[in-house]
Amino acid sequence: MFLSIFNLTTYYLLIVFIQTIISDPICIYDVEDGLKLDIRTLGFTNGKVPKYDQISNINPTKKTLSWNGCFSYSKVDNGNCTNAAACYTDSISNMSIIIAKQDSVQFKYNYGSSILSYQYSNIHLTVFLICRVDGEDTSFGYQVDTSTYTIYIQSRCCCPGMCSYSTHSISPVVILIIIIIIFLFGYIIGSIIFLRYDRNLTNSNGLSCLNLQSYRRNRTFDYQNL
Incomplete structure (x- = not known):
């Protein structure tokens, strides 16, 4: 007995x-035709520098944006950009303010478009991941109002199945x-x-x-x- x-x-x-071993890690999303989009390929893991920094804001403001896929990062500039998914930096005060955290992200895939939505306090951030097979990565942002931000990332790694994240599996x-x-x-x-x-x-x-x-x-x- x-x-x-x-x-x-x-x-x-x-x-x-x-x-636990065979399950998909976080930041990997199912899209169409059995393909997967690995957001880890759009971020740095060191926790200090975002992969996409000083993103220009097409709305004429004195702010630049930063975003890092999957992994949190922090900026040391007397702001509160700590353990963040995205921040904005004021060009006058040189202080970075957090606008999104990684644990609040939601993924959506519609008609070939990959969209990440973040909600932090009363701030909403939408990140559009645009597939770009050729050329270098490009990014730009737009601030709708004081609580709504949009970032556009164009990269080969935004194409499902195009980039793979190397791990010591x-x-x-x-x-x-x-x-x-x-x-x-x-x-x-x-x-x-x-x-x-x-x-x-x-x-x-x-x-x-x-x-x-x-x-x-x-x-x-x-x-x-x-």
């Missing part, structure tokens, strides 16, 4: 482990070896526990039999004395 419960627990943990062979080791380890531990439990049960039954035999002898001896 105990061994069965242990094996079921081990099996459940293996399933969770496998699902675990190979399938290593995953298989890990699964086998975990299963064998669970089986060995479960067997040891079962054998110890079975031995204790056998010893307990043996003592019960000895006590019963002793009790019968004592009863027989008492009858003979009578």
Whole structure:
């Protein structure tokens, strides 16, 4: 009984482990025809510099915009641009103010257009990802009002399936070896526990039999004395 419960627990943990490994990471979105758009290719991972910085604002203001795909970044300029997905920088004060965070993003794909929507406090940011096969990346922004911003990113990596993000992922062979080791380890531990439990049960039954035999002898001896 105990061994069965242990094996079921081990099996459940293996399933969770496998699902965690093979599941798609964050920032990867399904689009059309089985293609995926990996937003990680549109961002830097160092947390200090956004991939798209000093984005010009076509609305005549004294602000430039910055945006980083998937990964948060921070600017050190006495502003509050910390752990941000996007910020604007005032060219007069040189202070950067946060306008979006990564955990508030929503993805939409309509008629070949990839759109990221962010909501931070009362500020709304929309980022349009425009597929551009040739040429270098370009970007520009537009401030509708004090709480509404739009950024346009043109890049090859905005095309679904065109860019891949390199990671130090675990190979399938290593995953298989890990699964086998975990299963064998669970089986060995479960067997040891079962054998110890079975031995204790056998010893307990043996003592019960000895006590019963002793009790019968004592009863027989008492009858003979009578």
